[in-house]
Amino acid sequence: MQITIRFPVSLDGTLPTEKVHDYPSGIRVSQVIEQLELPSGYFGMVLLNGRHTDTEQVLSDGDVLSLLPMVDGG
Amino acid sequence: MYGFFGRMLVADATSRTCCMEEIPEGLYRKYLGGKGVGTYLLMERSPAGVDPLSPENPIIFSLGPISDTKIWGGCRFGVHTKSPQTGFYAESYSGGKLAEKMSRTGFDFFMITGASETPVYLEVTEEGGKFHDADHLWGLETYATEDALMEAHGGKTRCGAAVIGQAGENLVPFSIIANDYWRCAGRTGTGAVMGSKKVKGIVFISGQASRPTADPEAVEEFAKKTLVETRDLPATQNYKRYGTPQMVSVMNELGTLPSRYWHNGKFSGHDQINGQTMAALGARPKACARCYIACGKLMKFEDGPYAGLTIEGPEFETIMSLGSLLMIDSIGAIAHLNDLCDRLGMDTITAGNLIGMAMDGATRGLTPEPIAFGDIEAAEKILRQMAARTGMGATLAKGSRAAATEWAMEADAIHVKNLEPAAYDPRVLKGMGLAYATSPRGACHMRATIYKSEVSGKMAPDQIEGKAVEMIDYEDRLIIHDTFVLCRFYRDIYLWPELTKIIQITTGFDVNESDVREISHRVADLVRSFNLREGLIKADDWLPDRFFDEPLPETGAVITRADLEKMRSDYYRERGWDEDGIPRS
Numbered sequence: 001m002q003i004t005i006r007f008p009v010s011l012d013g014t015l016p017t018e019k020v021h022d023y024p025s026g027i028r029v030s031q032v033i034e035q036l037e038l039p040s041g042y043f044g045m046v047l048l049n050g051r052h053t054d055t056e057q058v059l060s061d062g063d064v065l066s067l068l069p070m071v072d073g074g
Numbered sequence: 075m076y077g078f079f080g081r082m083l084v085a086d087a088t089s090r091t092c093c094m095e096e097i098p099e100g101l102y103r104k105y106l107g108g109k110g111v112g113t114y115l116l117m118e119r120s121p122a123g124v125d126p127l128s129p130e131n132p133i134i135f136s137l138g139p140i141s142d143t144k145i146w147g148g149c150r151f152g153v154h155t156k157s158p159q160t161g162f163y164a165e166s167y168s169g170g171k172l173a174e175k176m177s178r179t180g181f182d183f184f185m186i187t188g189a190s191e192t193p194v195y196l197e198v199t200e201e202g203g204k205f206h207d208a209d210h211l212w213g214l215e216t217y218a219t220e221d222a223l224m225e226a227h228g229g230k231t232r233c234g235a236a237v238i239g240q241a242g243e244n245l246v247p248f249s250i251i252a253n254d255y256w257r258c259a260g261r262t263g264t265g266a267v268m269g270s271k272k273v274k275g276i277v278f279i280s281g282q283a284s285r286p287t288a289d290p291e292a293v294e295e296f297a298k299k300t301l302v303e304t305r306d307l308p309a310t311q312n313y314k315r316y317g318t319p320q321m322v323s324v325m326n327e328l329g330t331l332p333s334r335y336w337h338n339g340k341f342s343g344h345d346q347i348n349g350q351t352m353a354a355l356g357a358r359p360k361a362c363a364r365c366y367i368a369c370g371k372l373m374k375f376e377d378g379p380y381a382g383l384t385i386e387g388p389e390f391e392t393i394m395s396l397g398s399l400l401m402i403d404s405i406g407a408i409a410h411l412n413d414l415c416d417r418l419g420m421d422t423i424t425a426g427n428l429i430g431m432a433m434d435g436a437t438r439g440l441t442p443e444p445i446a447f448g449d450i451e452a453a454e455k456i457l458r459q460m461a462a463r464t465g466m467g468a469t470l471a472k473g474s475r476a477a478a479t480e481w482a483m484e485a486d487a488i489h490v491k492n493l494e495p496a497a498y499d500p501r502v503l504k505g506m507g508l509a510y511a512t513s514p515r516g517a518c519h520m521r522a523t524i525y526k527s528e529v530s531g532k533m534a535p536d537q538i539e540g541k542a543v544e545m546i547d548y549e550d551r552l553i554i555h556d557t558f559v560l561c562r563f564y565r566d567i568y569l570w571p572e573l574t575k576i577i578q579i580t581t582g583f584d585v586n587e588s589d590v591r592e593i594s595h596r597v598a599d600l601v602r603s604f605n606l607r608e609g610l611i612k613a614d615d616w617l618p619d620r621f622f623d624e625p626l627p628e629t630g631a632v633i634t635r636a637d638l639e640k641m642r643s644d645y646y647r648e649r650g651w652d653e654d655g656i657p658r659s
Contacts, residue, residue, distance in 0.1 A: 011349075051629065074321055
């Protein structure tokens, strides 16, 4: 099944990216994140189709997963 | 006694006399410094029901056991009084380099009572305080006032000053007290209390006083260890590179960047006003004293409409209040409006919210004059009017509640206890709804900073169960911060064990983590008792109706009344308060 992975905000100088990936059905958000091998300390919140989601959520074909960097507030 | 000088300067503006008072060690053991003893003194020295702008309302500047020591983050001072904006407890804190100078006068607290008939400023030295005429300063903006006081007393290596602008003189209830140009005790209108006393500023002459710590070697070792272990963390580096504006585009993606006076949670121009854009424009890290995080961003505009403007900022909250909230997508324009607020001496969060309310009302013909979203010149004009209390600004200068009444916008105005929220929409971040509703100073984002838990993925924003307990842990730790007086951005560096250790090595008090939590609870109860004494009721701990009834269009998000009722009830219970929010002990 096809999942769109978005990095809509970058704090490291790179441009925002969006790419469609193929994953086996039944895959969970946490498994996708693990496979992305993000740098330590990068990951903050994950949005599924624009809303906050639990990382144990099972994904469906056509889902859009947005990964946001860890931020610290003001 | 270690960690404290045990002295308070009491300056009576009515008689223009000053005296010193001893603070007994027992009070420090019970409440610690800063907010702790500061609140105790406010409770003791202000009569119940005091008019915030009357001579009887004292204003207290506070330091704590880490001020001017080697503990990182101890660069702040507190201000405690009764707020002319909310009518309840006022506390506000400011960074920069002034706290060091204050500490080197050898006092822990500086209280101003009474009111002068003519403008004065207060000079503080190790020997005590002295009032001077300030007719020549009255009417000046903050930067010029600070410059004049520095020049008169030996320059910035020798002294530092806390001052008010024209807004404070004119008793605008959201006036600030400023220092180091761009650092401010920004919220709850402490500047108006200074103005009511006709005190234009306080200049602190740095002396030889050195705050004694119980174990100087342990303090030095602790500071070294902290630096080595945390200076390269991603969080530290993010603050250094992008400051608080790192939040702008992330909050926009979450749909919680307030826009169009709280009608939207996203702003199409977010990438023009974020930290990345500021960095690309050459914003440089700027640190307060005793800090390696350097969250401040110094911006210099070399060309364009704001050529010549230099400012530390704007911060994330100001980017919201003078940017996205008003549909202004120029970082230069936001910096310009921020600069104007600083110079005139007004809180950017409240000022921006008030302009937003006017722009919103104008779309329905509710304001006496038209003012459009995105109109930078109109925003500038209104800011000047608010400080001078002229034109439409005179209405806004009364604050959200009064202005909304005058313009039939009671159902539209966004505030809690007459203090407007910062850049976190509680319809998405439910914990911030609880924080805004229950904070002793109104819709404040800094007392608990529960957003940190909600945007980091630690606790889901929609989660209601357990949210009060999570928030109280933050709030309790941050109360200890404010007794130190410590910068917020060390909140993930100093957790309970580190906070306990800091007390042990600076004060020598034999405390464990449980004792420290108990001190925090005691201070929380004391603040609550002050607010109850001043007339606070359960209904004051609530959100504006729009957050319940107006879903954000991008996400459909709302907070329900049942959500807030549940969290508030949990909060009262976990705090040990009864169902009306009254402490049982």
